[in-house]
Amino acid sequence: MAKEKRVEQITDMEVDFAQWFTDVCRKAQLIDYSAIKGVFIYRPYGYAIWENIRNVLDAAFKKVGVENVYMPMLIPESLLQKEKDHVEGFAPECAWVTMGGSEQLEERYCIRPTSETLFCDHFKNVIQSHRDLPMKYNQWCSVLRWEKTSRPFLRHREFLWQEGHTMHATAEEAEAFTQQMLNIYADFCENVLAMPVTRGRKTDKEKFNGAEATYTIECMMHDRKALQAGTSHYFGDGFAKAFEIEYTDQNNRKVNPFQTSWGVSTRLIGGIIMTHGDNNGLVLPPKIAPTQVIVLPIAQHKPGVTEAAAAIAARLEKAGLRVRLDSSEQSMGWKCAEYEMKGVPLRVECGPRDIENGQCVLVRRNDGEKTVCALEDLEGTVMAQLQAVHDGMYAKAKANLDSHIYEAHSLQEAKELQERNGGFVKTMWCGSEECERKMKEVAGMSSRCIPFAQERLDERCPICGRHADTMIYWGVAY
Amino acid sequence: MAKEKRVEQITDMEVDFAQWFTDVCRKAQLIDYSAIKGVFIYRPYGYAIWENIRNVLDAAFKKVGVENVYMPMLIPESLLQKEKDHVEGFAPECAWVTMGGSEQLEERYCIRPTSETLFCDHFKNVIQSHRDLPMKYNQWCSVLRWEKTSRPFLRHREFLWQEGHTMHATAEEAEAFTQQMLNIYADFCENVLAMPVTRGRKTDKEKFNGAEATYTIECMMHDRKALQAGTSHYFGDGFAKAFEIEYTDQNNRKVNPFQTSWGVSTRLIGGIIMTHGDNNGLVLPPKIAPTQVIVLPIAQHKPGVTEAAAAIAARLEKAGLRVRLDSSEQSMGWKCAEYEMKGVPLRVECGPRDIENGQCVLVRRNDGEKTVCALEDLEGTVMAQLQAVHDGMYAKAKANLDSHIYEAHSLQEAKELQERNGGFVKTMWCGSEECERKMKEVAGMSSRCIPFAQERLDERCPICGRHADTMIYWGVAY
Numbered sequence: 001m002a003k004e005k006r007v008e009q010i011t012d013m014e015v016d017f018a019q020w021f022t023d024v025c026r027k028a029q030l031i032d033y034s035a036i037k038g039v040f041i042y043r044p045y046g047y048a049i050w051e052n053i054r055n056v057l058d059a060a061f062k063k064v065g066v067e068n069v070y071m072p073m074l075i076p077e078s079l080l081q082k083e084k085d086h087v088e089g090f091a092p093e094c095a096w097v098t099m100g101g102s103e104q105l106e107e108r109y110c111i112r113p114t115s116e117t118l119f120c121d122h123f124k125n126v127i128q129s130h131r132d133l134p135m136k137y138n139q140w141c142s143v144l145r146w147e148k149t150s151r152p153f154l155r156h157r158e159f160l161w162q163e164g165h166t167m168h169a170t171a172e173e174a175e176a177f178t179q180q181m182l183n184i185y186a187d188f189c190e191n192v193l194a195m196p197v198t199r200g201r202k203t204d205k206e207k208f209n210g211a212e213a214t215y216t217i218e219c220m221m222h223d224r225k226a227l228q229a230g231t232s233h234y235f236g237d238g239f240a241k242a243f244e245i246e247y248t249d250q251n252n253r254k255v256n257p258f259q260t261s262w263g264v265s266t267r268l269i270g271g272i273i274m275t276h277g278d279n280n281g282l283v284l285p286p287k288i289a290p291t292q293v294i295v296l297p298i299a300q301h302k303p304g305v306t307e308a309a310a311a312i313a314a315r316l317e318k319a320g321l322r323v324r325l326d327s328s329e330q331s332m333g334w335k336c337a338e339y340e341m342k343g344v345p346l347r348v349e350c351g352p353r354d355i356e357n358g359q360c361v362l363v364r365r366n367d368g369e370k371t372v373c374a375l376e377d378l379e380g381t382v383m384a385q386l387q388a389v390h391d392g393m394y395a396k397a398k399a400n401l402d403s404h405i406y407e408a409h410s411l412q413e414a415k416e417l418q419e420r421n422g423g424f425v426k427t428m429w430c431g432s433e434e435c436e437r438k439m440k441e442v443a444g445m446s447s448r449c450i451p452f453a454q455e456r457l458d459e460r461c462p463i464c465g466r467h468a469d470t471m472i473y474w475g476v477a478y
Numbered sequence: 479m480a481k482e483k484r485v486e487q488i489t490d491m492e493v494d495f496a497q498w499f500t501d502v503c504r505k506a507q508l509i510d511y512s513a514i515k516g517v518f519i520y521r522p523y524g525y526a527i528w529e530n531i532r533n534v535l536d537a538a539f540k541k542v543g544v545e546n547v548y549m550p551m552l553i554p555e556s557l558l559q560k561e562k563d564h565v566e567g568f569a570p571e572c573a574w575v576t577m578g579g580s581e582q583l584e585e586r587y588c589i590r591p592t593s594e595t596l597f598c599d600h601f602k603n604v605i606q607s608h609r610d611l612p613m614k615y616n617q618w619c620s621v622l623r624w625e626k627t628s629r630p631f632l633r634h635r636e637f638l639w640q641e642g643h644t645m646h647a648t649a650e651e652a653e654a655f656t657q658q659m660l661n662i663y664a665d666f667c668e669n670v671l672a673m674p675v676t677r678g679r680k681t682d683k684e685k686f687n688g689a690e691a692t693y694t695i696e697c698m699m700h701d702r703k704a705l706q707a708g709t710s711h712y713f714g715d716g717f718a719k720a721f722e723i724e725y726t727d728q729n730n731r732k733v734n735p736f737q738t739s740w741g742v743s744t745r746l747i748g749g750i751i752m753t754h755g756d757n758n759g760l761v762l763p764p765k766i767a768p769t770q771v772i773v774l775p776i777a778q779h780k781p782g783v784t785e786a787a788a789a790i791a792a793r794l795e796k797a798g799l800r801v802r803l804d805s806s807e808q809s810m811g812w813k814c815a816e817y818e819m820k821g822v823p824l825r826v827e828c829g830p831r832d833i834e835n836g837q838c839v840l841v842r843r844n845d846g847e848k849t850v851c852a853l854e855d856l857e858g859t860v861m862a863q864l865q866a867v868h869d870g871m872y873a874k875a876k877a878n879l880d881s882h883i884y885e886a887h888s889l890q891e892a893k894e895l896q897e898r899n900g901g902f903v904k905t906m907w908c909g910s911e912e913c914e915r916k917m918k919e920v921a922g923m924s925s926r927c928i929p930f931a932q933e934r935l936d937e938r939c940p941i942c943g944r945h946a947d948t949m950i951y952w953g954v955a956y
Contacts, residue, residue: 034549034550035550035553035599036587039550041549041550042548047546067522068522069521070519070620071512072512072514074573074636075513079513095552095577096578098575098576099573099586100573109514111551118512121512126521142551146579160548
């Protein structure tokens with residue numbers, strides 16, 4: 001008989017949210033520390049979540065004509081330097097390769113912090129004619145940024161992501177595609193991860209190094225801090241000019257194409273944890289949960305129970321669900337705690353009395369709601385309950401977001417609202433970087449985004465008093 | 479109307495096989511050169527082949543209980559040095575990171591050439607009890623080996639691969655699993671890539687650095703050179719001891735587990751090209767071809783033709799096939815040459831007369847064989863023809879392999895057979911590294927493998943004349 005072990009306690013989220021987060025990452029076996037500070041190991045359960053995210057997003061990308069490629073991980077320093085704003089932003093965070101085997105390299109190479117320069121160097125070779133456009137590429141890879149601080153999923157020196165890079169014949173088409181990709185991310189977050197988002201544009205101060213415009217989706221975590229969950233950048237023809245990428249247009253003229261890039265990373269997993277998790281651990285959105293349904297036999301030593309549970313698991317698997325049966329010797333209490341910690345969306349319990357009555361019991365992870373399910377309706381009821389889990393998770397997160405957006409008309413009011421409530425504080429804004437810095441200094445908030453859905457709160461910028469046409473969200477961000 | 483461009487010529491394989499190979503890699507748009515010597519870009523068509531290989535293999539791995547993880551790309555030098563044989567083999571080929579941002583690192587890190595050391599460092603943390611075993615992990619990633627020479631797919635400084643790493647309670651179980659994985663690779667090559675293999679063991683000289691035994695699958699290319707297509711290693715408990723990995727067994731004793739690792743890489747794509755390709759370009763195995771069927775309308779300006787072709791494509795797509803319709807303005811000649819170059823296994827042609835007769839014409843890429851197909855039997859006939867393409871490709875490659883295995887009874891005979899015919903030369907072997915080196919010096923051949931299927935050719939080693947129990951294959955390898 002296997003020894004019983006209790007699921008270890010995690011810190012209460014109300015007591016210490018940061019410690020709760022780290023505890024969940026470790027106890028749900030999502031991640032482990034490596035020999036290098038700030039570099040993490042994605043364990044099977046954490047990586048399986050990323051695989052599911054990747055599979056759904058990849059299909060959405062391919063639907064809009066995006067093709068996957070794989071570019072080198074190393075960037076020669078001279079290539080990184082071709083676009084001035086870009087290198088200024090990234091060089092301080094680069095890890096540099098200076099030796100190959102026992103030889104000093106003539107030029108040092110950085111491990112990609114992002115791959116605009118590599119894609120541009122390739123685009124220069126493969127784009128000749130307007131018939132080659134649009135060219136829509138993406139890659140799934142890891143990137144490296146040598147940052148000082150780190151936290152699981154939120155800030156790694158090395159992290160997994162996807163980066164899309166596209167080239168278009170016109171500025172209009174590139175602009176439209178930038179926004180299309182942002183909307184794909186936003187829909188994915190809401191419909192797949194049950195994470196409501198605010199869609200908007202970044203200020204010049206916060207935009208990507210080298211971009212003309214950066215669009216963002218901003219989410220609100222359970223502790224009311226903001227998380228930037230995905231970004232999409234419009235580059236104009238700045239990189240194309242720096243890299244001398246030209247195509248022959250329909251009038252036989254040589255012109256520069258227009259560019260976009262867009263990415264999401266394993267940071268999304270951090271967002272899932274902090275949006276949906278509770279004091280029993282992870283709560284996973286059904287659509288990306290590695291195990292969607294856990295089937296547990298009750299009093300499994302009694303005749304027929306394990307077989308009945310196995311039959312249920314087999315039926316659900318046949319219906320296309322990701323199912324596991326746990327008929328191990330661990331106690332029911334241990335199993336329930338374990339699969340709650342792992343955030344499995346739905347638990348199916350099946351004991352001798354259930355079998356007699358031709359039923360089983362479904363328990364939802366997000367709210368503990370129990371449903372008695374007639375075995376003849378098994379597949380349909382389970383599907384409906386999984387949808388109910390998703391809907392319940394989304395509704396709860398949406399309520400958290402909606403009830404923590406505050407309106408301020410002075411710097412002082414903004415500061416007090418943030419200190420009292422967290423969340424997003426919305427104000428008018430004159431558009432100056434000076435006021436943006438002041439908000440950070442005084443109220444500790446950075447600009448999150450200029451929402452697409454604009455409102456007119458006031459006539460003036462509450463920071464400098466000048467005329468203001470723009471409504472902006474501020475917050476404290478991860 | 480788009481300008482017509484002709485598919486560019488490629489070198490004849492009989493004239494210059496190496497140049498033919500490079501031409502195919504470029505003209506079929508599989509790969510491009512990057513800014514760094516020896517580092518290549520996987521273009522969409524090349525990467526799509528890899529994605530299909532990955533999807534099939536990944537499912538086979540998961541079926542035997544393997545879980546995916548992602549380990550860091552950087553290895554601290556001190557970690558790499560823990561296993562003596564291992565570091566000796568890999569250190570000369572490592573690329574070293576010595577700077578993070580603007581700071582010199584205290585310890586330099588190498589970019590993983592392979593990840594045994596990283597996995598061991600992690601296993602030490604996560605393996606405690608016999609209940610944690612077996613632990614079967616795999617990762618899909620890129621690795622870096624700073625080699626002097628390079629060729630597309632065959633030898634990159636950075637290449638994509640998968641590396642499996644497992645830990646087992648007993649030596650027997652680990653040994654058996656090592657061979658199970660080799661058989662998964664072998665079956666994959668034969669049943670999916672239509673590449674016949676020879677299964678066997680590597681000599682001590684050729685085995686992996688730090689392994690007790692390395693098993694290999696060896697393929698024969700069209701030019702009769704050998705390609706090592708995949709390897710599987712048994713480590714015993716050597717790494718476990720070096721890294722102090724211990725578990726508590728059922729008798730409550732602390733013992734070391736036993737280890738395996740196994741990998742295949744994008745080298746397989748090189749193998750596909752050189753096994754199946756011809757003077758018209760690539761010939762892709764149907765099961766991993768990004769486009770399995772290309773549908774071409776003939777005389778597409780005539781009423782109903784494009785619609786009929788589109789209907790065919792739609793039906794085949796619905797049947798689960800990867801299909802493309804090309805109704806562009808390019809000429810039929812251009813299109814045929816283009817999709818032959820890209821190795822699309824089956825071409826469907828459909829013109830006005832076909833429509834009248836309720837039929838279409840299927841043309842096989844591998845042998846040019848044409849079949850008239852009644853539209854009512856479309857899906858079944860296309861599936862059968864794709865299977866026929868696979869079978870035809872396998873039969874041709876198997877005939878090439880079988881007819882170029884030669885038997886030698888003296889060093890001189892081995893040398894002459896290789897010079898005259900290429901292929902594998904099989905001899906008895908005494909087991910000494912000295913004789914192995916002599917074969918290389920005199921006949922230019924390295925040992926490929928000690929086949930599992932042994933034969934007794936002779937009583938003596940043809941190199942030294944001593945008693946010999948082992949039959950071995952020699953060859954010139956990529």
